[in-house]
Amino acid sequence: MQADIERIKWLLWHGNPHRAMQTIDCFEDDVGALEADYPNLSKFVRTAHEFAVYITDNTGSLINYGERFRAGERISSCLAESTVNAVISKRFAKRQQMQWTRRGAHLLLQTRTRTLDGTLRPLFERWHPGLANDNATQATQAAA
Secondary structure: OHHHHHHHHHHHHOOOHHHHHHHHHHHHHHHHOOOOOOOOHHHHHHHHHHHHHHHHHOHHHOOOHHHHHHOOOOOOOHHHHHHHHHHHHHHHOOOOOOOOOHHHHHHHHHHHHHHHHOOHHHHHHHHOOOHHHHHHHHHHHHHO
């Protein structure tokens, strides 16, 4: 099973989601068939299934890091991650004037992510159908 996990990691790293999914399916079957005296076996089975579902749902977003590496492109996001960690940890500090709660930070990051990937406005337009008309009115006023 350890070898299967390494193979899955390699396949995902090198942008081969279809073979990775085949290996994940076999891995999930193997985990489901385990008969061991392990107290957390049911949690392990559930985690393997959740992993398979996650990879299936996000196949289109997988990055071929091997190809990027060979092309000389950056494959690390450590600079962005360290910046995000610094900003977030500052907002969680107890003596910070505008301290965030875990829930507030989670909601803010979801909103920011939706803004960046372009899905926030369509979501609001679905929730508030009149919002879609605001753009046309503003464009008409700007043109005048």
